[in-house]
Amino acid sequence: MIKTIAVVGRDEDAWLTALMLQLSLGKSVQPVEVTLVELPSNVGAQDFYATIPSQRAFHELLGLSEGNVLSAGRGVQSLGYRYSGWTGDSSAFFHVYDTAGTSLDGIDFLQFWTKARHRGLNVALDEFSLAAAAARRGKMIMLNDQTSAYSHANHGYNLSALSYLKGIAKVALAAGVKHIVAEVERIRVKEERIESVLLKGGQSLEADLFIDASGDGELISQLNEGFRRWDQWFLCDRAIVASAERLRPVASFNQLSAVHAGWLGLYPLASRTGVTMQFCSRHINNDEALGVMNAAVGQPVQEPKLLALEVGVRTKPWVGNCIAVGNTAARMDGLEGVQLHVLHTALSYLLTLLPVTADYDLERNTYNTRLSGHIERLRDFQLAHYSLNGRHSDPFWRACAAVELPEALKEKIELFKARGVIAMSESETFQEESWNALLTGCGIVPDSYDPLVDKIPEDHQIQQFQRMLSFVAERAEQMPDMETFVQVHDAGSYSKGLF
Structure with a gap:
């Protein structure tokens, strides 16, 4: 005992x-x-x-x-993350803690989206997510009976x-x-x-x-x-952590921007902004990395701290x-x-x-x-971000894309490319909706879709897509501003509890 x-x-x-x-x-x-x-x-x-x-x-x-x-x-x-520059162009995608779309006749929405993309649809999967729509507008999610039937939005903390x-x-x-x-x-x-x-x-x-x-x-x-x-998989060996001025209005997501030798993150906080940069010292030195941070913020960051990553x-x-x-x-x-x-x-x-x-x-x-x-499984989810990047002109990112992946991750990506299906294990932290957001955000459109999709008339599918997009836009606009939430908590109105 x-x-x-x-x-x-x-x-x-x-x-x-x-x-x-x-x-x-x-x-x-x-x-x-x-x-x-x-x-x-x-x-x-x-x-x-x-x-x-x-x-x-x-x-x-x-x-x-x-x-x-x-x-x-x-x-x-925080409703999740916005990734910019990871695909090699100026586009961005969201990984928010939410579903995208709703199933039709018991068939997963991703299967309909895949068919639509093959037919010429130019709407990203995250456009069908209520949390992503709220994040774009600086809103915080408050679910009610109607929105909870569509969305499973959740949030983390900074x-x-x-x-x-x-x-x-x-x-x-x-x-x-x-x-x-x-x-x-x-x-x-x-x-x-x-x-x-x-x-x-x-x-x-x-x-x-x-x-x-x-x-x-x-x-x-x-x-x-x-x-x-895990040096064979994760090539960033340095990080700088610092502070910057508070965002006004505060964002309801964290921003992760790919740069030529790593990535830069902006994390909203109540009284400041957390800033971090992970990078590979073989492609950029410490002073250059700090310069990238300062340029991204628009002014010198405060109290930068250099860390060795292991x-x-x-x-x-x-x-x-x-x-x-x-x-x-x-x-x-x-x-x-x-x-x-x-x-x-x-x-x-x-x-x-x-x-x-x-x-x-x-x-x-x-x-x-x-x-x-x-x-x-956490490692695999993180590693997929690097492996599937589209920044082919940067030596660091080419090296990330060339690493030999763990077999389970390799099979997961290949199955998704082929069928739009995620092979989940009992040890997963991030569920199918997160993998769908990441893999489609990185530019993967599955090669095929569930044949049962073809049994539903196309005009009905189009109507449902339009209905979902309208619902998401309207409901997101009605959500409260994230700035309001921050002011309430920062004022200490809840601080009389256990703390």
Whole structure:
């Protein structure tokens, strides 16, 4: 029976892990003592977190309302991403957290759209998405009975890291997490298990389980567990994170623009704009990359911070009595804001598989297999962005398009090209509508469509297309401005809750 858990780490991985464990186990019938050893922070004033919609449910599990999270994190909601320049021309496409179109006679809308494209339709798939239409207009989605029958729109968050972490730490301490601020002096290991962690200052910490939330594997690396880099797939090895002036009015999406040796992201926040650039140092140096950022923003960015990127995965995130979570388990590419989701997934599996006996080989193997599967599917979704780019005149982007893809991703793309069907696995985070948005946005029109489409008269199909486009435009125009939402949350009207 597990009686003590030590979380050793920093920043979001450490605080969120300690809070989740304390809320789930700290006051159970047989309570588990949760101790957090907080290592020196890596977070600066320029840092921010971009998240996907799953983080809404994650924070609800922590007892944190959306209003509290946004107010504490000086954050905004995001309907998704707008990609510009990725296809090699001036066009752009949206990946929003929403469906596009509705099925007709039980047949997926994408099949009708594919036929229409073969017949000359020049309307992108995202034009049929209510969330994309709202994003184009600077609106926020508010679904009612009519719109929810058409759209499944959702949203993620953009959060200022420092203010968000202060709020999470306050909640964790109030929940009863034991807190030690220290650095690790030495780790005692015996028979592939951590016996204790000796902290600078002389304190020795023992526990039944050790959670490595350090980001760099400070604990789990002592158990001879390596980190497998994905340099063969992800060619960006540097990033710059900075701030810029707040967008007015604020956008309801994140903007990702391809540049000649990487990409530039603009992330709206309540009081500023988060700016990041990922790039390949073989094609552009640090000063040149900063110049690209400044030119895109229109003025020098504030507090730029240079980072070395090491995208990859821990081969076995659970070894002995040490469990890697978050950045320690996998460091993802910056596309699509999935890093916090890795932490969320790891904690979900950990709580489900928490050992109840001294022999927990089965739980450990299951954790390793399932978490690795989720991480690989996230990797594939990110990798498809690079692989399917159309920037053939740029050496960096040509190299991205030439990488040998993992077999599962290769088969997924080929099946979609042939039939307009996504081969989904149980480990997927992004569902069919996200894959449809990405693959069609990158210029893929499937070669064929479901023959059942031809049984529906073409004039009826055309009428339905026109009806959907009119409905989307009219309803999106009626949505509230995103600026209104930001002003409400930034005014702190929800900040009297848990934060």
